[in-house]
Amino acid sequence: MDPAQFEAAARHADAALASQTTDTQLQAAIAASRKDLWPALAANPASYPDLLTWLGDMGVPEVDAALAARAGQVAGTPAAPTAASGAAPTSAPSAWSAAVAPAVIPAAASAPAPGAWSAAPAPAPAPAPVPAAASPAPSAGPGRGRRGLIAGALAVVLVLVAAGGWMIGRGHSGDAAGGTSAAGDSAAAGASPASQGRAAQDAPATITACATDPTVEVTSVTADNSTMTAELHVTPSCSEGDVLTGSRNHVLLTSPQDWDSPGSTVAIGELDLSTSPAVMSGGGADVTVTFPAGQYYRIGDVTPGEEIAATLTADRSDSSASGDSADATSSVTVTASESSGGADEEETAAEVALGRLADDTARHAQYAEGHWYAQLSSKKVGLQVEGPTWDNRTILQQYFDYTTTYGTIILTRAHDWSVFTADGDWYVLLADVGATSDTDANAWCDSRSIGEDDCFAKMLSTTRSAEGTTTYR
Secondary structure (H helix, E strand, C coil): CCHHHHHHHHHCCCHHHHCCCCCHHHHHHHHHHCHHHHHHHHHCCCCCHHHHHHHHCCCCHHHHHHHHHHHHHHCCCCCCCCCCCCCCCCCCCHHHHCCCCCCCCCCCCCCCCCCCCCCCCCCCCCCCCCCCCCCCCCCCCCCCHHHHHHHCCCCCCCCECCCCCCCCCCCCCCCCCCCEEEEECCCCCCCCHHHHHHHCCCCCCEEECCCCCCEEEEEEEEECCCEEEEEEEEECCCCCCEEECCCCEEEEEEECCCCCCCCEEEEEEEECCCCCCEEECCCCEEEEEEEECCCECCCEEECHHHCCEEEEECCCCCCCCEEEHHHCEEEEEEECECCCCHHHHHHHHHHHHHHHHHHHHHHCHHHCCCCEEEEEEEECCCCECCCCECCHHHHHHHHHHHHHHHCCEEEEEHHHCCCCCCCCCCEEEEECCCCCCHHHHHHHHHHCCCCCCCCEEEECCCCCCCCCCEECC
């Protein structure tokens, strides 16, 4: 789970959980947002040492009493082991630190892994509501009359990612879809000193195309609901340099540590360099690639720590391509076009991304059990409603849109919960709005001016029946 997911879990925590959890990240989240649970944290035998020290500095009598009782219990005995290993970090998770002022909560042992309860970007002030899909009642039985359009399709829905990150941070884009922009060293004012130095290496008078593909280093990847921008450094496999040209330079970004499985596709596309070949010295060039909607399958900020990898399979249809070394560029900006693998390749990547989000939600189902959410959408592949036929790419795009607009969104499969009865592989999108009742969830829908059929209160549970878990407005 990432910070936003832990925040959601902290909102629903009780004293029993706070006094027993061995998850140091969850402990930090509870400390940041739930002052009422500080005494329980202080009594937790697994609370990490720096957190106990921090709690002791707060000057809260109930906390001091719990710490004193704790000290009495462990006097003369070995300290209770904590879930964290190694030395405790010294900085607080950014998603939590602002919640408790003026002090800063000592961080738990490691940053949480990305998952379904994703950190979401704060919605813009008074955003215009995104028209939500008309959601069917979550049961196969008859619904309200105005839900007839979707009831016939047995639709069922819930929704969830984030923007705590995935906002474009470096503002590069191509001139047009498939367009490129290259600048020489003398004009590349924005190029880094390191890249300028690499481009300035000694080179022959004429640089020719390599027979082998270059290596690619990922500097950063950022995305919102409309584009993904990847900052790459491309280094020729030939020491003299390389010339990239042609319209089918295949770029693939993967995340070897994407959740639990290796090889997850992050983005895919073709770089058209046919009209503006990239002549590179042996030091290579910084390449900014923008992926349009439908060609990327993550949203947020991806850091080098997530080990995003990239490959560039060069279009060598013109093996005699060459360029003057004086024209060698240190930076290239290009917008990717649809992958040469076509829609099937992109659809498969989107299907995997949806599955990973839903799997992560299922793994953390205990944090959602019995809680209310605002259900925004339910879709399945092949559903014909609200215009075009829905596929994996459009369902994933709706998730991106809702995350950007509404914040933390939960994406789950209907059949992972006992409160949905419709048949088929339905993906449900839910907004985690911190609701403690169905009234709270529906009030949130009202405050966003979302249509009555497009937003309503829904409880998640793996043990209850569907009865009493849906409240319409």
